[in-house]
Amino acid sequence: xxxxxxxRFSRTERTLHWVNATGFFLLLTTGLILYLPSLSVDVxxxxxxxNIHFWGGIGWVAALILIVLLGDRRGMLRLAxxxxxxxxxxxxxxxxxxxxxxxxxxxxxxxxAILTAAFVILFLVSGLLLWAxxxxxxxxxxxxxxxxxxxxxxxLVLLLGHLYLTLIHPxxxxxxxxxxxxxxxxxxxxxxHGRWKIFE
Amino acid sequence: xxxxxxxxxGEPEAPRRIGRGVFLGTVVGGLSSLWWGKAVWGPVxxxxxxxxxxxxxxxxxxxxxxxxxxxxxxFEPHSWRLNIGGLVEQPQALSYDELRALPQVSQVSTFHCxxxxxxxxxxxxxxxxxxxxxxAKPLPGAHxxxxxxxxxxxxxxxxxxxxxxxxxxxxxxxxxxxxxQEHGAPVRVVIPDxxxxxxxxxxxxxxLVPKPGNGYWELLGYDRDAWVGRSNGYYS
Numbered sequence: 001x002x003x004x005x006x007x008r009f010s011r012t013e014r015t016l017h018w019v020n021a022t023g024f025f026l027l028l029t030t031g032l033i034l035y036l037p038s039l040s041v042d043v044x045x046x047x048x049x050x051n052i053h054f055w056g057g058i059g060w061v062a063a064l065i066l067i068v069l070l071g072d073r074r075g076m077l078r079l080a081x082x083x084x085x086x087x088x089x090x091x092x093x094x095x096x097x098x099x100x101x102x103x104x105x106x107x108x109x110x111x112x113a114i115l116t117a118a119f120v121i122l123f124l125v126s127g128l129l130l131w132a133x134x135x136x137x138x139x140x141x142x143x144x145x146x147x148x149x150x151x152x153x154x155x156l157v158l159l160l161g162h163l164y165l166t167l168i169h170p171x172x173x174x175x176x177x178x179x180x181x182x183x184x185x186x187x188x189x190x191x192x193h194g195r196w197k198i199f200e
Numbered sequence: 201x202x203x204x205x206x207x208x209x210g211e212p213e214a215p216r217r218i219g220r221g222v223f224l225g226t227v228v229g230g231l232s233s234l235w236w237g238k239a240v241w242g243p244v245x246x247x248x249x250x251x252x253x254x255x256x257x258x259x260x261x262x263x264x265x266x267x268x269x270x271x272x273x274x275f276e277p278h279s280w281r282l283n284i285g286g287l288v289e290q291p292q293a294l295s296y297d298e299l300r301a302l303p304q305v306s307q308v309s310t311f312h313c314x315x316x317x318x319x320x321x322x323x324x325x326x327x328x329x330x331x332x333x334x335x336a337k338p339l340p341g342a343h344x345x346x347x348x349x350x351x352x353x354x355x356x357x358x359x360x361x362x363x364x365x366x367x368x369x370x371x372x373x374x375x376x377x378x379x380x381q382e383h384g385a386p387v388r389v390v391i392p393d394x395x396x397x398x399x400x401x402x403x404x405x406x407x408l409v410p411k412p413g414n415g416y417w418e419l420l421g422y423d424r425d426a427w428v429g430r431s432n433g434y435y436s
Contacts, residue, residue, distance in 0.1 A: 037263055044271050046267045
């Protein structure tokens with residue numbers, strides 16, 4: 001590790017993040033081709049794109065599950081606990097009050113991670129229902145397509161916010177270093193994550 | 201908001217396990233929307249339709265383009281013909297101009313897809329099937345229409361009775377413009393009382409037959425009589 005740097009994300013966490021991101025972009029691209037009429041016309045090949053989208057979705061979720069099972073399972077449990085707990089400072093952080101020193105994840109990152117995980121499940125279930133409903137009436141709900149679309153719209157908002165904070169906003173974009181290499185500058189971490197146990 | 205205030209002096213605060221609640225709440229809320237989603241969104245989207253006209257909230261008014269083949273049929277105005285055959289006295293091969301010279305009607309109707317999306321207030325212009333079939337003169341044994349799409353292998357059927365519904369037509373104009381390629385140029389079936397898969401796009405051949413058969417989606421288990429709200433597992 002370079003001097004002045006500390007470890008923020010384990011290899012399992014980084015793999016989970018990047019596999020999730022890759023899968024999401026594949027599904028976003030193929031999904032938009034299926035969804036937007038202008039793209040549908042330009043690209044065509046709907047049956048092929050549909051297959052890529054369907055099997056891509058299955059592969060995406062399967063890969064996420066495999067990473068959790070084959071990776072650092074104890075670390076994953078620790079991560080789940082970290083995301084579960086909102087201390088008084090976290091609630092203050094969300095409401096713009098003090099004191100609001102943050103742990104390894106700030107409250108916004110926790111919410112983003114929680115919603116992202118919940119959306120994976122909802123995308124999977126609604127996607128499987130869209131597919132199954134095509135074969136069998138019993139799996140057909142009038143609102144399945146609405147749920148799948150709604151998830152897309154909310155995900156896009158979360159994604160844009162995430163990309164802004166991680167690529168553009170000067171105070172926070174150093175976090176990308178952590179997600180790529182695993183380490184972040186100690187002084188940066190102290191400023192943004194003062195309650196992180198590594199500093200006790 | 202007492203529970204968010206600092207804990208009383210000296211007592212260690214119990215960690216607040218909020219994350220799991222947010223997670224479960226999102227999953228349960230999302231899944232339950234399978235039952236309430238459309239009921240809630242329908243009136244909202246209807247109320248927003250005024251805004252929608254000025255600022256599109258969803259792409260192209262909510263249309264999605266469903267196709268079954270790798271490429272979409274291309275309309276060649278000069279060589280295109282609509283063939284009307286089968287159990288008729290006078291088989292027809294109408295050019296695009298001849299078709300549009302038939303008695304025209306226009307209507308505004310709602311388009312429902314069996315997968316759950318709906319487009320309100322679609323303007324159609326075309327010809328009623330009674331006028332379309334007048335010159336061909338169906339024989340007494342003809343009780344159904346077979347629509348053959350230029351998108352292979354898509355076909356579907358309507359009974360003559362269904363095709364004679366007052367708002368069923370063969371349309372060549374949508375929202376004041378010639379039908380776009382993705383909507384079935386040059387002509388498609390419009391039957392608002394039935395789900396979209398009975399509204400065959402890219403129609404190039406209509407055959408009068410003794411009785412309806414199974415179309416593309418019916419062969420995959422969909423209902424032959426695709427009444428909106430009264431078929432395909434939906435009974436509202």
